[in-house]
Amino acid sequence: MRIVMFGYQTWGHRTLRALLDSGHEVVLAVTHPKSEHAYEKIWSDSVADLAEENGVPVLLRNRPDDDELLQRLKEVEPDLIVANNWRTWLPPEIFDLPPHGTLNIHDSLLPTYAGFSPLIWALINGEKEVGVTAHRMDAELDMGDVLLQRAVPVGPSDTATDLFHRTVDLIGPLVTDSLDLIASGRAVWTPQDRSKSSFFHKRSLVDSRIDWTWTAEELERFVRAQSDPYPNAFTYHRGERLRIVSAAVSEGRYGGTPGRIFIREGDGVVIVAGRDARSGKLPGLVVRRVRTENGTELAATDYFRTMGGYLTDRP
CATH class of the missing domain: 3.10.25.10 (Formyl transferase, C-terminal domain)
Known part of the structure; x- marks a missing residue:
């Protein structure tokens, strides 16, 4: 498959690494410029640097709402877009553009903890497990049908840093397994139970x-x-x-x-x-x-x- 990647920070970096190792063709990477926001200066492995090191063209955008970006996406003809930690809403003319749509990787066990900083909020709330979800992007943020999930337990002394390292290691295998299911036609998409949804704001x-x-x-x-x-x-x-x-x-x-x-x-x-x-x-x-x-x-x-x-x- 021809794949376009949207992502940022270490989550996006791990996702792009998995895509590059998957045997599929990564034809474009779209990422955000560096930020001085307190929560965006940490876990800041560069998607742009990794893409350039591997000969993948890069576009820097704060928001995906310009004609140049849309035209570029049409020109590269992706079969699938994969997104992880893209910080703004993607419009339907982008997420519905490829034949297989857009696969979003989110660091919570959806439908709970949609939105921002899910690991921090989950630990504050005493959750017994956290994880990562691969789901189809639609018009509602983090609400699309689920393809795969992977979970890890939360121990009594775990910090958010511990949970970050444990969950970020799930991204590569989750992306690889998801691509295999989509490419082979074996993907089964499960609607989220909206009665259990929770959405969290960006932390300051x-x-x-x-x-x-x-x-x-x-x-x-x-x-x-x-x-x-x-x-x-x-x-x-x-x-x-x-x-x-x-x-x-x-x-x-x-x-x-x-x-x-x-x-x-x-x-x-x-x-x-x-x-x-x-x-x-x-x-x-x-x-x-x-x-x-x-x-x-x-x-x-x-x-x-x-x-x-x-x-x-x-x-």
Whole structure:
């Protein structure tokens, strides 16, 4: 098959690598220019560089809405478009152009976690597994019929970084298996159950801000979901932003006001947490390591020299 690839960052890079190794002909790669967005500067393996190294023509676009791009797509006559981490909607004159349509690779187990940053949101929400879906693109973002899915379990100490590495390794085999099914005429497309759909927005730095009315269990996952190199979960202490690098759920139960810097426990410092913390029936969040605005990382027991005071969601 003649294939055009739309994609960006490491997800797109892994997809293009699989296409190049598949024996099919990659006739064009379309990717985004480099971005300064915090979440787009990480996992930033270049689709453009990989394509050029392998003699594949490259087009750079922020949006796929110009006549030149459409004309170029018609000229190369693809049998299939494969997309992964293309950051804007593709119009029907593009996704329906090839005879086999467009195969989109999305890093969640659709129909849940359509949209952006699914691994982070899934870990925040305590999902037991995450994965990757190959589906047919249609007019609704990440809602087309599913061809294949692959899943991996989420462990009790996994970070978003761990899950990224585990799921990105699924892309190559998923793409290869999908191409084999499509090329052989054995593809079976299964409609998504729309009653189970969920769609998540693109993350920004404000989404990493800690709300101390969340339970300690929720906040512990929140910290793991924003592991390096992602922007870390943060709070404010004495007017300065403080990043929480490592945390755990306390063994003891602590009562009072959410956000209170309370007491040492083990190798960390307990912060009172939970909307019902006043009951004294909830564990707190044991903060183990923090990072200051100037990038200095410290054990929480070294940073919080005295107990008392509050961590807040505003300076």
